[in-house]
Amino acid sequence: MPRPPLTPAEYWDLYKPYRGEGEQPAPSAERFEWTQFPGHGPGPELLGTPRTVLELGSGEGADAVHLARRGVQVTGVDFSAVQIARARRWWSHVPGVTFVHADVCGFLMSEATEYDAIYSMWGAVWFTDPEQLLPLVAKRLGPGGVVVFSHAEPSPGTHGAQQMHGKWLEGRERELTVLRWQYAPAAWADLLKRSGFAHVDACIVPPPGDEPLGTLLVRAEVA
Template identity: 85%
Template structure:
């Protein structure tokens, strides 16, 4: 009998954390990059110099730690219990950073903290309905705060919620059932402005060399 498709929780717990068998060393948090190409595109300067930061979809925590080492107080939220457990283990001695296991929308609804910056780097923004998420993010930004996110450049015929296809786990036993939301920069601008954001800059960062796929990069503020 065929095995059922992966649920989103199974996907994040089983696929994304995979780095090989056994305990793996913590990655080096020396870089903070919005694109998928090392050394290409802007870095943490898009966030300004925030005192408090929230990362949506923090994964293994390397980007949150990078910002914490720059002096920010950082909270990382991730859907995956596995990812959060590993991030806490790797970065247990790092000051100024905490990791919470939660659905990002649930977290934004239940936590009353305001943040100077909220960001998502190829993370939860890509995998959450923006019409639900964006108004919640706007409510958790302090006046003058910024919201920045990035993910892969959308394909010409892939707008709106798209089901991820393919077999991704080691051994190729299971398939995915995970949606990701892909829109043009213009559409993202409309969605953000409709949720109360101002000064929206949504664009495609062209890839280097002969790489075929660029990066959608969006920055918006709250006045």
């Protein structure tokens, strides 16, 4: 009997499998970059000078730790129990950062905390229905708060939820069932404005050199 497809949570539990020997080392928290290319594009300055920040889809926690080391109070939310366990193990000694195991929409609905900035770096914004997520984000931002997110440049002609195709992880026979929401910059701007945001800047950051894929980068302020 065929095994059931991987669920989204299982996918992220298995993401970036460690192939070395001994205890898996912590990733570097020296860089904070919105694109997939080191040293290319803007950095944390897009968040302004926030005191409190929420990361949606914090994964292993390196980006949240980078901000915490700059004096920001950071909360990272991820629904992968494995990724949150790694983040807590690696970064428990760093003051100013907290990692929460939760679905991002459930967290935003259940928590009353307001943040100066909310961001997602190739994280949960890409993998969550924006019609549901963005209004919740707007409610959790304080006056003048900003949201910033990035992910891969959308494929030409794609619009809305797109299934990730193909098998993943060596030696596994389970198909993926993970959806990514793909929109052109203008469509993201419209979604954000309808969700309570203003001063939207949505663009594609061109890749360096001969790299084929750019980065979608979006910044908006709560209206």
